[in-house]
Amino acid sequence: MADDFKxxxxxxxxxxxxxxxxxxxxGLYVAAYMVLIWASASIDSTEAARExxxxxxxxxxxxxxxxxxxxxxxxWGDAVKMLHMxxxxxxxxxxxxxxxxxxxxxxxxxxxxxxxxxxTPIFASFKGERQAPAAYKLVETSxxxxxxxxRKALLSGDEGGISDGMRSPxxxxxxxxxxxPAFLSVKPIVPETGDLKAAGESYLHVALRFVDGDMLxxxxxxxxxxxxxFSPSPTPLPGESxxxxxxxxxxxxxxxxxxxxKPGAAFLKSIEWLLFLTGVIFFVVVxxxxxxxxxxxxxxxNSEERIRASRLRDPLTQLPNRLGFRKLxxxxxxxxxxxxxxxxxxxxxxxxxxxxxxxxPEMGDHVLREAAARIGRLTRNLGTLSRxxxxxxxxxxxxxxxxxxxxxxxxxxxxxxERFDVGDSHACVSGSVGVVMVSSDDQSRSELGRKAGIAxxxxxxxxxxxVAVFGHHMDNLIHDRLEVERALRTALADKQQFTVVYQxxxxxxxxxxxxVEALVRWQHPARGPISPAVFIPIAEETGLINDLGHYVLTTxxxxxxxxxxxxxxxxxxxxxxxxASFAASVAEVLSLTQLAPGKLELELTETAWLDDSGDTSSxxxxxxxxxxxxxLDDFGTGFSSLGRLRExxxxxxxxxxxxxxxxxxxxxxxxxxxxxxDLAKANRLEITAxxxxxxxxxxxxxxxxxxxxxxxxxxxxxxxEKVEAxxxxxxxxxxxxxxxxx
Ligand code: C2E
Ligand code: CA
Ligand code: CA
Numbered sequence: 001m002a003d004d005f006k007x008x009x010x011x012x013x014x015x016x017x018x019x020x021x022x023x024x025x026x027g028l029y030v031a032a033y034m035v036l037i038w039a040s041a042s043i044d045s046t047e048a049a050r051e052x053x054x055x056x057x058x059x060x061x062x063x064x065x066x067x068x069x070x071x072x073x074x075x076w077g078d079a080v081k082m083l084h085m086x087x088x089x090x091x092x093x094x095x096x097x098x099x100x101x102x103x104x105x106x107x108x109x110x111x112x113x114x115x116x117x118x119x120t121p122i123f124a125s126f127k128g129e130r131q132a133p134a135a136y137k138l139v140e141t142s143x144x145x146x147x148x149x150x151r152k153a154l155l156s157g158d159e160g161g162i163s164d165g166m167r168s169p170x171x172x173x174x175x176x177x178x179x180x181p182a183f184l185s186v187k188p189i190v191p192e193t194g195d196l197k198a199a200g201e202s203y204l205h206v207a208l209r210f211v212d213g214d215m216l217x218x219x220x221x222x223x224x225x226x227x228x229x230f231s232p233s234p235t236p237l238p239g240e241s242x243x244x245x246x247x248x249x250x251x252x253x254x255x256x257x258x259x260x261x262k263p264g265a266a267f268l269k270s271i272e273w274l275l276f277l278t279g280v281i282f283f284v285v286v287x288x289x290x291x292x293x294x295x296x297x298x299x300x301x302n303s304e305e306r307i308r309a310s311r312l313r314d315p316l317t318q319l320p321n322r323l324g325f326r327k328l329x330x331x332x333x334x335x336x337x338x339x340x341x342x343x344x345x346x347x348x349x350x351x352x353x354x355x356x357x358x359x360x361p362e363m364g365d366h367v368l369r370e371a372a373a374r375i376g377r378l379t380r381n382l383g384t385l386s387r388x389x390x391x392x393x394x395x396x397x398x399x400x401x402x403x404x405x406x407x408x409x410x411x412x413x414x415x416x417x418e419r420f421d422v423g424d425s426h427a428c429v430s431g432s433v434g435v436v437m438v439s440s441d442d443q444s445r446s447e448l449g450r451k452a453g454i455a456x457x458x459x460x461x462x463x464x465x466x467v468a469v470f471g472h473h474m475d476n477l478i479h480d481r482l483e484v485e486r487a488l489r490t491a492l493a494d495k496q497q498f499t500v501v502y503q504x505x506x507x508x509x510x511x512x513x514x515x516v517e518a519l520v521r522w523q524h525p526a527r528g529p530i531s532p533a534v535f536i537p538i539a540e541e542t543g544l545i546n547d548l549g550h551y552v553l554t555t556x557x558x559x560x561x562x563x564x565x566x567x568x569x570x571x572x573x574x575x576x577x578x579x580a581s582f583a584a585s586v587a588e589v590l591s592l593t594q595l596a597p598g599k600l601e602l603e604l605t606e607t608a609w610l611d612d613s614g615d616t617s618s619x620x621x622x623x624x625x626x627x628x629x630x631x632l633d634d635f636g637t638g639f640s641s642l643g644r645l646r647e648x649x650x651x652x653x654x655x656x657x658x659x660x661x662x663x664x665x666x667x668x669x670x671x672x673x674x675x676x677x678d679l680a681k682a683n684r685l686e687i688t689a690x691x692x693x694x695x696x697x698x699x700x701x702x703x704x705x706x707x708x709x710x711x712x713x714x715x716x717x718x719x720x721e722k723v724e725a726x727x728x729x730x731x732x733x734x735x736x737x738x739x740x741x742x
Contacts, residue, residue, distance in 0.1 A: 009301060013294055027374060029239070029279055036275075047590050048241050048260040051225065052157045055243050055256070058223055059211075067170050067185045069107040070207045073099050074187040075168055083114070083122075083189060083203045092130070094122065099189075100125030108215070108632060111208035113139065114189070117201040119147055136206075139184060142175035143206050146186045154188055168661045174211070181211040181230055181245055181253045185435065188697060216256070226259025285342055287355075316365055316386040318373040325386035325394050329445050339440050343397035343405035346434040346452040347375060352391035354607045354634070355427045366422045369430060370487035374415040378408060391429075393703070402437050402469060409433040409467040417658070418463055427635060428672070430465035431656050432456060437469070461531035463691075465658055484538050485498065487524060492547050497523050500555045503717035504726065505569070505688060507708045508702040513726065515567030517603065517710065518556035519717045521549065523577025540575045550585060551575045557593035557600065559720050569601040569631060578614025579605065585621035590626070597627035603654065605633050624649050631688070636676055652708075653680050657691025660711070664696040677704050 073079060079099060085091050094287040095114060103109040105128055113136045114123035121136035136143075150171040154159075158169065168445040172185035187202040209215060212230035220228045232254035236242050269719070312324035320328060332342065349371060356364035359548055372387060379385050379395050388394045397405055416431030434455025451470045457466035469475075476571050491497040501514035522530045539545040553570050560568035576582050590597050602623065608616070609632055623630065631652035655676055662669025673689075680687045689701045692711030700710060 013297065017293070018290055021290060025472065027280060033275065035266060036516065038254075040262075040268045041137050042263035043267075044260070044262040047263055048705065051260055052241055052243060054223070055241075055258070057258070058219065059243065062173075062209075062215075062219070062225075063172055064166075065209055066107075066109065067166065067172055067187065067207050069103070069109070070170070070185055070187045070205060071166065071168060073103065073190045074205045075192055077191040077193075078191070079189050080191045080202075087122070092307050095123045096125060097122070100130060101128045103207060104128035107208045107211070107220070111139065113143075113206040113208075115147065115204040115206065116216065117203065118149075119204070119508065120524065122203075122391070123183055133411070139177055139206065139208055139718030142173075142177060142182075142184055143186065146184060147169040147204060147206075150188065151195075152185050154202070159565050163190075166449050174253050176253055177208060177210070180213070183207075183209045184212065199364055211256075212596045220258065224261070226261060228256060228258040231244040231255055231257060237441070271324070276656050280590045282412065305592050317369055317387050319372055319376075319393075320384060320386040322386070322388045325388050326445060328384060328386065328396060329448065332398065333445060337396075337398050337438075340399050340437050341401070341440070343349045343402070344436040344448055345395040345397060345409055345412075346388070346436075346456040347393040347395070347409075347416070348389075348432050348434075348456050348460060349391035349416065350430045350432055350460060351634070352429050354394060355429055357607045358610055359425055359427055363422055363425055363427060367420045367427055370420050371416055371431070374418075376589060378411050378415065381716055382408070392456070398404040401447050402435075405435050405437065406467060406469060409435050413465055413467060419672070428656070428658060432459035432464045433467045435467065435469045436460055438484075457534065461533040465532075465661065481538055484530070484535055485544075487527075487541055488535055488539060488542070488544055488548075489520075491522065491524070492544060496549050497525065498548070498551060499523070499719065500552055500559070501708060501717040502556075502559075502568075502723050503718055504715045504723065505567075505708050506714050508689075508698075508706045508709050511714070512710075513565070514708060515559065515565050515569060515601070516563075516723060517569040517571070517717075518552055518560075519571070520552045521717075534574070540573050543575065545575050546571045546579060549569070549573060550589075551585065556591050557589050557595040559598070561595040563723065565601050565628070566726070567601050568595070571633065572602045572608070574605065574611050574616075577619050578611070578620075580615045582615070583619040583626070586623060586628060587626055590628075598629065601629040601631050601652065603631045606635060609650070620649065620685060636672060652686040652688060653707070654688045654690050654710075657711075659692045660689050660697055660701070661693070663700050663724065664694065670700070674704050675699070677706060681705060 024227065039047045072398050075097075076176075077080070081096050082091055092351055099114060100112045102113045104125065111124070111126045113125075113133075115136075116122050121133040124131040124133050124135040126135060126138075150169065153171070168188055168190055170185060171189040172183060175182055175184045177184075180728070185207045187203050187207075189203050216228040216230065230245075234244075234255050236255075239259065240257045240588050242258075245256060247253060312320055312327060312579070312620075314321040323424075329344075330524070349367070352367065355367055368387075368391070371386065372393065375393055375462055376385050382400075383396050383398060386394045397408065400408075410433075412433050415430050416429065420427045420429065422499060431709050434452050434457065435457055436450060436451045451474075454474045455468045455470035458474050459466050462468065479506055499521045500518050501521050504513045504519055505515045507514050507516060508510060520532055520536075522532070522535055538550050549572060556568050556570050565721075572582075579585075584603075586600075587597075589595075590600065609630075620630065629651040630649065632650050633654050634656040635653040636656045653676070655673055659669050659676070663673060664670075677687055686708065687706050688708040688710060689697075690707045690710045691711045692698050692701065692713045694713060698709055698713055715726075
């Protein structure tokens, strides 16, 4: 069950917490990463656009730059003068040093040409090497339009080209030379104080610079651009930026391609490890948190389970409690156990309350634990024993038939009848057992509980220490306390339903009648006789016992006053004894009924006598002063009171019937009875044994020194008329005579 619970918890946790959290976290992480990528890409594209623009500008600067560089030698008087010198080695060498090779070594121009006023090449230099003027052929086709354009401008005196620090007109363009893109710039060679008109007939200087190769390398290096290449095809390599190169006429020469600078991507790359680390930390933190939550959840659930389980368990005996038993019974019923039939066994401890009150809760707890252990030993292999009430246990016997259940029940009675010892103290509590045989007709748990309760009650009402199997005749038994209380109140209004019966007491030695004990009887008009064992406890709880007790006392005194008997005994409850007016009311009854106080004996239980609360002790004192006798009823059920007997003002003790019952059967019971008698004698107390049913018991009791005997062996409780008949027939009764019934 715990495993199932754990499995479902783990499954639910995985489905409803772990998976969504991990997915959510991962999603969040991915989203953050995407934003970074997007941001870096957008930075990169802005940068790429800026770079393309810059490159375009650089290229155009380059173009004007070449013209400007050219101009540094074309506006030069010496050059003009030199050109007007006759052709020869001296002139050629000078031209090469200043207008050819120098342009290459200083500015990096690839070629330089000089055209005569008739456009005939008179000088050529290629990559710093002087060449025959005919080498001009290389650029002639591309240069011709520029030459024409410049000549025209020079002739017309157009000064449009002079600006931006240019002092002479010129013409330049992108051209293709030998399959390579190149700049071509044409400038007139004029004196410093130049008459431009005259320049119409001047020499022209043609400069060539290839745009690919070296120049691109230098360009990329100087302007911190990526690797550059030129291609006539427009197809870029992946990620490349490009710029198209056009001639003045709008003809496409080809494209410049370069690796763009990507600050976003670079940034992203630089923080890659950080992102990875953050991801790992994020994951670890979330997983740890989830694990912590999970373990917390499991712990909470486990403790809840424990609390739930402890709610079903009695902490004292570790047995299932009432709730736990209900669950067991429900499960048994749900299992269909009633198809084969099963026995429901209720066990009640007969005198537990007295033991608990007299010996204290510690001893009470010990008795309960010990009782649970004793019953448990009998039921161990048959099922689970539960503690369903303060002093009540319950047990389910699956598949059992009536005789089996009864046998077990009797064994339970037997083991509970044995004395309970703890340290120096002992306690005697007997057990009563109610059994219900459950058949397929019985399905309701509460109905079964009710029946078992009735059976247990019947066993207790019959004197305890016995087994009662539920029968439908018991249904009439009133067990509902409220109903009893209501009926009791009605009955007490006129007391018509109550009578008092008398159980004679006999001298042990002579078997002569010495007195009677008054016992109340209740005949309910609808329900018939109701046992005092049922209604006396309810009358005590509700305080109705004061009224009822007063009625019994008055009736008994009134009746017995006429009888030639030494004593009449009346039972007094602890509740009555606590009432401040009790002793006074007894005195009043005595004077009203004219009964001599010495003839009245009040039977108190040990518990009532030990009770220090209320006015118990002052009542006892007053009663003694009146001369009323005091007897301790049910003696032996709480041995702790023995010590106090010495200083007490008790006249008699009545040995409890549970011990008397053991005479002839249990050595231990006999030993207890013997001990009680010895003790009572040592304290000069009179001793009555009650519940004497056999001659064996009677003889034993006489032998050990009991003064007085009472029990079914001699007489059951009988009505007043029968007592009178008994008295009239003479008092020398024999042990064998039991002529009267109630
Ligand atoms: P108790 O005072 O111990 O009374 C003795 C009980 O044992 C009586 O039961 C009596 O009928 C029964 N008994 C007598 N001899 C024998 C015997 O040989 N064998 C067996 N098995 N039983 C025997 P009862 O009349 O049912 O009374 C039960 C209890 O109810 C009494 O126990 C007493 O505690 C209480 N009770 C009865 N009448 C009164 C009363 O007027 N006032 C008070 N306060 N309690 C009363
Ligand atoms: Ca009694
Ligand atoms: Ca008694």
